[in-house]
Amino acid sequence: MKRGITLKINGREETITVEDADTLLEVLRDRFKLWSVRESCGVGACGTCTVLLDGRPVSSCFLLAVRVTGRHITTLEGLSDGHSLHCIQEAFVNQRALQCAYCTPGFVLSVKALLDEIPNPSDEEIREYLSGNLCRCAGYADILRAARLAQQQLSIARK
């Protein structure tokens, strides 16, 4: 069945008609061409398609669009202003925490959610929080350091 929904995507309110079966991933990619949102496992198990739903990380491949009407959705495109990198992105570049980088948008958004929720996480907490995102290049050591650097930069900025 088709129905109308309203989504707040990267700060902009959008009203669209979707099929009940449309996933959030399909809507973000096919309708809004937000190419940073990528499908990989299709069952919510790898974190590649992570977006932020009211600031919390979710797998957009495993979430029906009709379920999130009225909610705020942030994709990687909405993280920075488009002219300069967000400090988490800078940390990923600085620590070389990307190789094939297909997983990178999901990781960057998960780190954002992590640091919003736990401003000063332990290594243990970083590992736990990021364990739902898979990187097959296995650059986990670099990603852990990037999360740590981003946390330091953000805490300096807060002071």
Add this chain to the structure above:
Amino acid sequence: MANLAVVGQSVYRKDANSKVTGRALHVGNIEMPGMLHVAVLRSPYPHARITRIEKSKAQALNGVAAVLTGADVAKMPGVDPYYGPAFRDQPILAVDKVCYVGDPVVAVAAKDQRTAEDALQLVEVDYEPLPAVFDVLEAVKAESPLVHEKHRPAKAFADLAHVKAGQQSNICYHFKLRTGDVDKAFAEADRIFEDTFSSPPAQHMPMEPHVTLVYLDEQERINVWTASQSPSYVRTELSNTFSIPMHHIRVRVPYIGGGYGAKLYAKLEPLVTALALITKRPVRYALNREEEFLTITKHKVITKIKTAIKNGSITARKCEVFWDTGAYAEIGPRIGHKSGYTSAGPYRIPNVWIDSYCVYTNHVPAGAFRGFGVPQVVWAYDSQTDMIARAIGGDPVEFRLKPALNEGEPFATGTVVRSFGVKEAIRQAAEAIDWSKPRAVQAGTKLRGKGIAAGVKAVLTPSISGAIVIMNADGTANVLSSTVEMGQGSETTMGQIVAEELGIAFDRVHIVQPDTDVTPYDTITAGSRSTYHMGNAVRMAAVKIKAELLEVVAAKLEVDPDDLVAGDGRIFVRGMAHRGMTISEIFLAKFGSLGTTLAAEAVCQPTAGHMDPETGQSEKCTEYWFPSATAAEVEVDTETGQVKVVQLFSVGDTGTAINPRHCEQQLLGAAIMHLGLTLFEEMIFSEGQLVNGSLLDYQVASIKDMPESCRPVVVEVPHETGPFGAKGAGETGALTVAPAIANAIHDATGVRIRALPITPEKVLRALAEKKGEVLPKDKFE
């Protein structure tokens, strides 16, 4: 190396910004007007004859543009319905029969994905099941059901020219190596060790599944955008399959989301091309993860290894290696050959006998997987080497160092090794893990142990890389290369090499992505070959351009070209930086116009010596070697069987590191990927049916599996003909992880695991067995 400006520096990746913003181009982001989407009906049987296909209802569904069967493909003009890099054995869609559960039978192209999937529900297929074979050791027997009646060599690659047509056997390739007198050595041995090791089929799991888009342009040329590691080969394969001249096919590869060998040779391209030719519309096929599981796997391998010991030394080794290549040979013969000849190890063993068999079964086809088969043979030989060392009371490190080959000694193939840092790798691994430090006394239910393993891979030889460098009048350069950037950092490496040679800044070099209309032939982006082969090609092309620049300056300044050097975007007299010209000045002097270009092409094409088909002996079997060593410390929970890797050190001889940080990333990334393959990854089949074909049931290493302490160690033994001494690094860290962990488990507990993955069940079972207890059997064992 003296006075290098950018080679040897860990410069940042060229693609960092586009990737960290998610803007990097992937095939999945390319859309064309009127583009169709694809769904494929796959075989539910491991081996069956197709007796009827009824597709009229599907064809009538609104939005469906084409419903294609193997019979339809066979009717296309000039088509060869079978493709494959070693044998042309894989049908674009099943013709007459299916050979594995998941074999593509019917393809639908429709206006959107959901319509295509709906149409599949309307297709009816009748099958008549045939006897199937799943066990590789059964498949080699004469009475076994045949997967294919005949084997037709593809003749696509020079290194596979010796692959022969065969029939009436599931063995499609048999490599033999014979040196010394193995029988005599076994007869005279003090002790003989005989073991069987197995390594399961596994998934590459690139985060980006396979995806291909094909359209016909205004000249009716075939245009392909594909996530492939081998654009040049894809063009050749499409040209041969559809009888279309090469200049009418254009293959482009943007950034790809990981490959690890999965995206080599042709995968979706023949099918999507057939659909585009038939519908005359753009067609994109993006595999979902479940289909990815049914497309390509890592080879399951059974290795029988027998070793003779005399006076504490290895005097003979006999290896029988069985590669389960699945329903289609894919690149199995190349793996059976190149990995087969290394299966006795990087050691001085006077008598060696190797039989390496590539065998068809009714499983998902197996192909290249990071390490090209070498991790599976190292799993056998360096587990057993450790067992021998411990059994005869030797130190496992010393026991390896003694026979480890020195520079200039012959490998089992007779080829003299050069740039062979295996001893250094073993020493560095031992040092990293404090090998010589006495072990703490073990007590309780959590036992710790250390393990080490060594191995070597030889680069695919012969192979070819061509490149063109175009220098622009403003002193920037474009590099045309078919090497695919799949995460390894090749754009950065090639940029560093060209910048160094031309004496310009790294950010003044642009790497053009693979496009067969403009980038020259390259065999494959795989096998740790790009830094050496493409690196040499781009360097030689840059050298040619530099020579032209020097000539202009020499004439202008009336100096000898030999006295000129390039640096800081200028050509100047050595030691007299003020006496020179900028590149813009040189171009203006040469051409008299603005915006001009200079181009040069170069090809790197190392050759191999003849290899005797009966003995595997060759004066030169490979251009260079990648020695590897891994050291691991584990903690084994004897109550649960859980193994935790607490320390992991990945050591590899990469030759001179063009970008040291990137070499480190390759070593450690490969090691952590293989930690997962060692401890839990396995595709489980029941009667040919995959049981765990989803990421819900098949786990790969996550950040939580990363050991608390892990570090890569780059050993740089320069190669005399490598670009600036470089070799390669993509697979080295993968080679020796599994036996290092198994050896550490043995060190901790005294139990030996011979079948990967090392699951808690297997460890518990082995611990129970050691105590004389027997645990009940598992359903899938």
